[in-house]
Amino acid sequence: MVTFVEGPVRVSVPATSANLGPGFDSLGLALDLRDHLEGEVVAEGLVVEVTGAGSGAVPLDETHLVVRSMRAAFDLLGGQPAGLRLSCTNVVPHARGLGSSSAAIVGGVFLARSLVAGGALLLDDEALFRLAADLEGHPDNVAPAMRGGFVISGHQGDAFYAVDSSVDPRVSAVVFIAPTPVSTEVARGLLPAQVPHAEAAADAGRTALLVAALAGRPEHLWLATRDYLHQDYRRPAMPDSLELVDRLRADGVAAVISGAGPTVLAFSDGVASSGTEELLGRAPQGWQVLALAIDSDGVRLA
Numbered sequence: 001m002v003t004f005v006e007g008p009v010r011v012s013v014p015a016t017s018a019n020l021g022p023g024f025d026s027l028g029l030a031l032d033l034r035d036h037l038e039g040e041v042v043a044e045g046l047v048v049e050v051t052g053a054g055s056g057a058v059p060l061d062e063t064h065l066v067v068r069s070m071r072a073a074f075d076l077l078g079g080q081p082a083g084l085r086l087s088c089t090n091v092v093p094h095a096r097g098l099g100s101s102s103a104a105i106v107g108g109v110f111l112a113r114s115l116v117a118g119g120a121l122l123l124d125d126e127a128l129f130r131l132a133a134d135l136e137g138h139p140d141n142v143a144p145a146m147r148g149g150f151v152i153s154g155h156q157g158d159a160f161y162a163v164d165s166s167v168d169p170r171v172s173a174v175v176f177i178a179p180t181p182v183s184t185e186v187a188r189g190l191l192p193a194q195v196p197h198a199e200a201a202a203d204a205g206r207t208a209l210l211v212a213a214l215a216g217r218p219e220h221l222w223l224a225t226r227d228y229l230h231q232d233y234r235r236p237a238m239p240d241s242l243e244l245v246d247r248l249r250a251d252g253v254a255a256v257i258s259g260a261g262p263t264v265l266a267f268s269d270g271v272a273s274s275g276t277e278e279l280l281g282r283a284p285q286g287w288q289v290l291a292l293a294i295d296s297d298g299v300r301l302a
């Protein structure tokens, strides 16, 4: 019989940028931009409040992504609470390629576990990661949202792996958030079933280089962030984003489509052409630009 904790529990969960150019469906980086969730077990019913990103757009019932994720975790933890109150304060923009859905899923499963007495003994971090990755369908955002930092992840049969890798302290990110959304589902629908072998080989080389560049050789970030597997195929859904990537890269900036887009992420490595101040001035009109440090905590009690 599962026992729930009394009173509200607060958690926070970071935005994430997946792919980082060539690391399609395998690389992900947690960024210092957090959604906050507060949950409480109550006598009956379901009350969901949302402020910030998604307010007025996301449902406020059982179909809300955080609620669905909490329900899935409660099932694995041993049972559903009699009633639930959930309050979401969101800053991660939705459908922009900054991992809002993974933040909702990871925040939800972690919040559910935190609402159960001894929850971490009933559902350990590995099981929680697996649940979240199953709910999302790909682990590249979920892994850094859960663990923080830079994580290499993928499928292993019907399970998942995730391995932390280091990030040089000189590296940070500037994100250019496009004014209009593109859903990940739509952006994935643009990808071909097959790619030429030479391009797959080139992409593998750049991905390996990117891991080394992030770990301590940031001077190679521009070379390392060239993608061959997804960005150009997605151009029709986000032409302005690809144009911005092209412009920044032509000036030597390590710029990529963040996740499935349409946000553009540029790595700042502290040197003049890719310094944060210089990058902040490159935002197209109507776009939001944010300088973000790498988040090293992942989901946590707020």
Ligand SMILES: Nc1ncnc2c1ncn2[C@@H]1O[C@H](COP(=O)(O)OP(=O)(O)O)[C@@H](O)[C@H]1O
Residues within 6 Å of the ligand: 035, 054, 058, 064, 065, 066, 088, 090, 093, 094, 095, 096, 097, 098, 099, 100, 101, 102, 103, 104, 182, 183, 184, 185, 259, 260
């Ligand atoms: N915090 C949230 N609460 C409820 N639903 C969310 C939340 N974040 C994301 N979603 C759902 O996920 C969708 C965005 O997911 P997706 O297309 O994968 O984009 P993203 O790149 O932001 O993850 C939203 O339109 C919404 O339906």
Ligand SMILES: N[C@@H](CCOP(=O)(O)O)C(=O)O
Residues within 6 Å of the ligand: 016, 017, 018, 019, 024, 025, 026, 096, 097, 098, 099, 100, 101, 138, 140, 141, 184, 187, 188, 230, 258, 259, 260, 261
């Ligand atoms: N590897 C996925 C990443 C999707 O990230 P999101 O932040 O856009 O949800 C993809 O490229 O489809």
